[in-house]
Amino acid sequence: MPFAVKDLPFAKDALQGISEKTIETHHDKLYPGYVNKRNEIDAALPNADRSKAAQTYSEYRALKLEETFNADGQILHELYFSHLGGRSGRPSGALADQINRDFGSFDAFVEDLSACGLAARGWATVALDPSDGKLHTFLCDVHNQGGVWGTIPVMTLDVYEHAYFMDYGSARADYIKAFFQNVNWDKVAQNFERAQQMAKIAGSASMA
Ligand SMILES: [Fe+2]
Numbered sequence: 001m002p003f004a005v006k007d008l009p010f011a012k013d014a015l016q017g018i019s020e021k022t023i024e025t026h027h028d029k030l031y032p033g034y035v036n037k038r039n040e041i042d043a044a045l046p047n048a049d050r051s052k053a054a055q056t057y058s059e060y061r062a063l064k065l066e067e068t069f070n071a072d073g074q075i076l077h078e079l080y081f082s083h084l085g086g087r088s089g090r091p092s093g094a095l096a097d098q099i100n101r102d103f104g105s106f107d108a109f110v111e112d113l114s115a116c117g118l119a120a121r122g123w124a125t126v127a128l129d130p131s132d133g134k135l136h137t138f139l140c141d142v143h144n145q146g147g148v149w150g151t152i153p154v155m156t157l158d159v160y161e162h163a164y165f166m167d168y169g170s171a172r173a174d175y176i177k178a179f180f181q182n183v184n185w186d187k188v189a190q191n192f193e194r195a196q197q198m199a200k201i202a203g204s205a206s207m208a
Pocket of ligand 1: 026
């Protein structure tokens, strides 16, 4: 069953400080490219010649390498769009408690994720690590680099230029401020609750 492009959960012109044109280009043109290319790779892989697999170059290597690039591009973009469309809110409940515990305060969390977004070339992602039960920020320079095995992403900030350049030029910090104004914290809380459930399963399968 091929992967399908997912609709936006908000109107393209609904965000504050991130334009309809940026969202249209990002969601309607760039994101489907990853979904479609992942499907194309999935269709090609069964026919790739395993007997010629080589680390220098081989069709199989190229397909497997780009499989992770496009799968992670798809997954991260779907996460990013899923929790936009909010209105200058703040997290509450269990998510707020966890953020306060792991980062000290919400303001310190915003400061850290913003710094991660300024330091990354691709993504700044918040993920729950079942091995310590904490939320962490992780820096990814490209889709398939920087993710940590076994952690469960709950929120991500796209800092590729295509996410902000039309609106802000090179002023990435201003885009990051706008991003936080548009976070749907109820959706992030749902992602966190799901991550906690998955972490319990992962914990039961650990070495300890
Ligand atoms: Fe993007």
